[in-house]
Amino acid sequence: MHQQKFNTPNAFFGFFESINSSEAVRSLFGEIENYCRLRQIKFIEGPFNPNLYSEIGLLTDSCDSAPSFFQTYNPPYYEKLLRNEGFIVGKKLFTMGNQNLKEYLLKNYPQNLCTESKDMRIRSFNLKKKEKDLDSLREIYNDAFSDNWHFTQVSKAEYIFASKYLHFVTTPDMIKFVEYKGEPVGVVQFAFDINPLLKTLGGKFRPLKYPGLIRNRKRIKRALIFAVGIKKEFQHTKAYKLLQNAAVIIARQFDQLETTWMYEENFLAVKAAERFGMKPDKYFLILKKNL
Numbered sequence: 001m002h003q004q005k006f007n008t009p010n011a012f013f014g015f016f017e018s019i020n021s022s023e024a025v026r027s028l029f030g031e032i033e034n035y036c037r038l039r040q041i042k043f044i045e046g047p048f049n050p051n052l053y054s055e056i057g058l059l060t061d062s063c064d065s066a067p068s069f070f071q072t073y074n075p076p077y078y079e080k081l082l083r084n085e086g087f088i089v090g091k092k093l094f095t096m097g098n099q100n101l102k103e104y105l106l107k108n109y110p111q112n113l114c115t116e117s118k119d120m121r122i123r124s125f126n127l128k129k130k131e132k133d134l135d136s137l138r139e140i141y142n143d144a145f146s147d148n149w150h151f152t153q154v155s156k157a158e159y160i161f162a163s164k165y166l167h168f169v170t171t172p173d174m175i176k177f178v179e180y181k182g183e184p185v186g187v188v189q190f191a192f193d194i195n196p197l198l199k200t201l202g203g204k205f206r207p208l209k210y211p212g213l214i215r216n217r218k219r220i221k222r223a224l225i226f227a228v229g230i231k232k233e234f235q236h237t238k239a240y241k242l243l244q245n246a247a248v249i250i251a252r253q254f255d256q257l258e259t260t261w262m263y264e265e266n267f268l269a270v271k272a273a274e275r276f277g278m279k280p281d282k283y284f285l286i287l288k289k290n291l
Contacts, residue, residue: 013046057284090288125175144229176246
């Protein structure tokens, strides 16, 4: 699908791990490059773990701090290893954060925010109509992100599969739609930073611990703006303001707020983050090598 849309004969790699050994990386990517050349691939790019809608990029700073949910982590020597093999920067990504969220919201937003305007209104995700609302999420993102870097359409089957454990990282009130005449046209989706809870499992899945993890989410005071999208037709309407208000209502539950990865050219996402007093935090690279 990516090659058809962008007409680029490329391959992607992800889940890269290595000891600090140039010889090991040279051997690994030597095999990868031979495989790609036999298939007329012109360049390889990554890391994507495993795709654009997941954790991506090589962490280039803050390697001494723990990652939040949906952020990659790697030792600092990874970048040098890959650059030594001829990789160059293909895309610079970053996350943004505000560690004094409540103070910022109290200062910059009134307590009572507008939640409807003429034919538009805000509502939460409806668990009773889960499949329909998941499809609305997918349709909004497919439309809003269609011109974004590397973006390809997400199928219904893929989205349902990916949302299988959605309930673990979010709640219905952390997903807000903006509707126009009853039709969802925009959405903001928050997620808990569940990494500290997952760390208590010690790397092992323990079914008996699962109910406790769900209960302990209430103690989490750091959240992520997981995704924000408005259908193109409504991006310069009151839907944007209502969606911002919806995000403020959700954000008031938390003390700290971060974003998932973004890039400078995605002005809508960057602007939305800045309205929450968020500033660039961690930096990531997508690396590329011509064959």
